Amino acid sequence: MSRRSGGLIGVWAEQQRVAQRQREGQHQAVLRQQRDAERTQRAYERDVARMQREQRAAYRQQRDADALRRTQELDQRVALLESLLAEGCRAPAFGVESLRREEDVEPFAPGPLGEPVAMPDQRFYRPQEAWTASGRAQAERDARARFEHDWYAAQAAEARRVEQLAAYRSAYDAWAAARRAEIRAHNSGVDGTVAALRGGEADTVVEYFTAVLFASTAWPEGFPREVSAAYDRSGRRLVLDWDLPGYEVVPEAKGVKYLPSTDQEKEVPRPVTQRRALYRDVLAQSVLLAVRELFAADRFGSLDGVALNGYVGGVDPATGLASRVCVASVVVERSVFDRLNLELVGAVECLTGALAGRLSARPEERVAVAALVTPDQVGSDVVVQGDGEEPDLLAMDPIAFEGLVAELFRARGLQAVTTQRSGDGGVDVQALDPDPISGGSIVVQVKRYRNTVPPSAVRDLFGTVQDKGANKGVLVTTSKFGPGSYTFANGKPLTLISGTELVDLLHQHGLRGRLGGTAPEAVPASAPAPAPAEAAEDFNLLGMVWSGSAALDVCALVCAGSRVLGDEWFVFFNNPATPDGSVAMVAAAPGDRAAVRVGFDALPARADRLVLVAAVDPEVNPEADLGGFTEAGIRLRDDSGVELDRLEVSDGRPGETALVLGSFRRRAGGDWDFVLGGKGYRGGLEELVGDFGIEVE
Structure with a gap:
């Protein structure tokens, strides 16, 4: 029988075996x-590889989808061109009757003024309890006195209500009468237009039918709308030169493919013969459609025939200069044209065969044809719209003017169409901004005025925006707006475009237009009016400083007493200077947040104070107030910029959005002293300027 070894050797051996087992376990x-x-x-590597494969597959699917989308867009564009004539024939024809306006005005709505003031009921005026007869008598007298006091106060309030209601009713009746008179005058003008068309008055016929082409909704986006025309009264024939689209209207690519090997998209070219044939067909369709629009809009027998020459603009490769080439021409009698079924004809065959017109065999190479008859051969009074000399916006046909405004919106990347006049609800142009974040529906009103647009027009536009559920309203005019209009629009989804701004926008987008007899130079709307020499020699700079993050507008009012001298004497973001330049908004010096330049000696003699105000900008900070407007002051500097004084102004208060900072007041000796302001307004700049006589309806 074995036995366990003992002693030190045994212990050591056991320790070695345990250590070995530990080392083996650790290993x-x-x-x-x-x-x-x-x-x-x-x-992990398998997951990464799978994810990369999935990402590559998703990326390729996305690129394939993008290529397919672009191909579909090309197909849709070609389908639109191929069906141009058929779709255009289905569009409603323009009629002069759509110009009429209904004599509908807003009903009288007095609101709270229509509710009589409630009279006090004596039953609720009970005397207080008293222990003695004299106390009870005194209590009855007190109750009677309270009742009589409230009764007389209610009677006075009712009298004021009746007086205010009568004044409001009188103002409404005057407004309604003026509105109806305006509508009747407009309709009378429409009747005059109808009579002139029936009588074959040349000017009216030309203006009406050129406007018909401009107002038509049958033309795809990007098609030119430039025309010159004359009317042959003896033959009752309208002769036009009409611009047609260039060769680039037909897409050069037939489709788009994604090439995974190079990670690039490749355009598949459209066969040249197919592209040339389609372009020639588009030109023929455009000529036939234009003739159809003219005949369809003739409800008065003004046109027995139409002669139309189609021109294509571009660069002449022989000279490198811009030129227009006649590529189509047709003379057609109405009796012949009415027998055609335009939705089924082959456009080229119809134009060159049935109507014996001319069409260039190679229009893409600008091969010209001879015009059969031109407007110059009919008479000297040729009306040009959209071509040649800058058209005068003030003299332009109203329909053409609305069409030009719609064209401007389209040039800015929006979808825009003019509306039918009957039942348009105060909307002249309907626009849609396709941007998914900032876009939406836009209603546009067009005012071809010579005088300042009243604030009531801006108010009406705001009501239309609310009624239509639009995202924004735009008011376009050939004149200008007063401070009341800008103040009312401030903070609301409204944009006001004055005549000078309109001309600038037209020129920026390659369109034409001028105000008056000569084409004015474009002047930025924000440029301050030049200061007169005497003001430039001696002026002060008022630099505004304050703490707080809210965006503020600093404005100045030149007043006589507590009333501004006039709308043009209210200096703010849309009216950067007074007429004489004595007060102007200028760039702020380093450290200042806003600045106003003032020539105190140049101020009108009737002005005795210059009031400075600040208001929250509702577009930048719609929820802000003046609670954080602190440590505010005005740095008074001389014309060299040296600081003369620092004028402290009151802090703002929560809930208020506009504040009178202070006013410089003229003293008897001609000097000016600063008087601290501090009056705040919860209704913003609109309420503030109303206290100074600026009309904001």
Whole structure:
């Protein structure tokens, strides 16, 4: 029988065996960890590879989808061109009767003024309890006195209500009468237009039918709308030169493919013969459609025939100069044209065959044809719209003017069409901004005025925006707006475009228009009026400083007492200077947040104070108030910029959005002293300027 060895050797041997087992266990643990790490790494690499494959597949699908989308867009564009004539024939024809306006005015709505003031009921005026007869008598007298006091106050309030209601009713009746008179005058003008068309008055016929082409909704986006015309009264024939689209209207590419090997998109070219044939067909369709629009709009027998020459603009490769080439021409009698079924004809065959017209065999190469008859051969009074000399916006036909405004919106990337006049609800142009974030529906009103647009027009536009559920309203005019209009529009989804701004926008987008007899130079709307020499020699700079993050507008009012001298004497963001330049908004010096330049000696003699105000900009900070307007002051500097004084102004208060900072007041000796302001307004700049006589309806 064996026995366990003892002693030190045995203990040492056992320790060696335990240590060996520990080392082997640790080694096995390390091996297990390595195997687990390797398995984890392999699983991670498999996941990464799968994710990369999925990403590559998703990326390729996205690129394939983009290529397919572009191909579909090309197909849709070609389909639109191929069906131009058929779709155009289905569009409603323009009629002069759509110009009429209904004599509908807003009903009289007095609101709270229509509710009589409630009279006090004596039953609720009970005397207080008293222990003695004299106390009870005194209590009855007190109750009677309270009743009589409230009764007389209610009677006075009712009298004021009746007086205000009568004044409001009188103002409404005057407004309604003026509105009806305006509508009747407009309709009378429409009747005059109808009579002139029936009588074959040349000017009216030309203006009406050129406007018909401009107002038509049958033309795709990007097609030119430029025309010159004359009317042969003896033959009752309208002769026009009408611009046609260039060769680029037909897409050069037939489709788009994605090439994974190079990670690029490749356009598949459209066969040249197919592109040339389609372009020639588009030109023929355009000529036939224009003739159809003219005949369809003739409800008065003004046109027995139409002669139309189609021109294409571009650069002449022989000279490198811009030129127009006649590529189509037709003379057609109405009796012949009415027998055609335009939705089924082959456009080229119809134009060159049935109507014996001319069409260039190679229009893409600008090969010209001879015009059969031109407007110049009919008479000297040729009306040009959209071509040649800048058209006078003030003298332009109203329909053509609305069409030009719609064209401007389209040039800015929006979808825009003019509306039918009957039942348009105060909307002249309907526009849609396709941007998914900032876009939406836009209603546009067009005012071809010579005088300042009244604030009531801006108010009416805001009502139309609300009624139509539009995202924004735009008022376009050939004249200008007063401070009351800008103040009312401030903070609302409204944009006001004055005549000078309209001309600038037209020129920026390659369109034409001028105001008056000569084409004015474009002047930025924000440029301050030049200061007179005497003001420039001696002026002060008023630099505004304040703490707080809210965006503020600093404005100035030149007043006599508490009333501004006139709308043009209110200096703000849309009227940066007074007429004489004595007060103007200027760039702020370093450290200032706003600045106003003032020539105190140049101010009108009737002005005795210059009031400075600040208001929260509702477009930048719609929820802000003046609670954070602190540490505010005015740095008074001389004309060299040297600081003369610092004038402290009151802090703003929560809930208020406009504040009178202070006023410089003329003293008897001609000097000016500063008087601290501090009056705040919860209704913003609109309420503030109303206190100074600016009309904001």
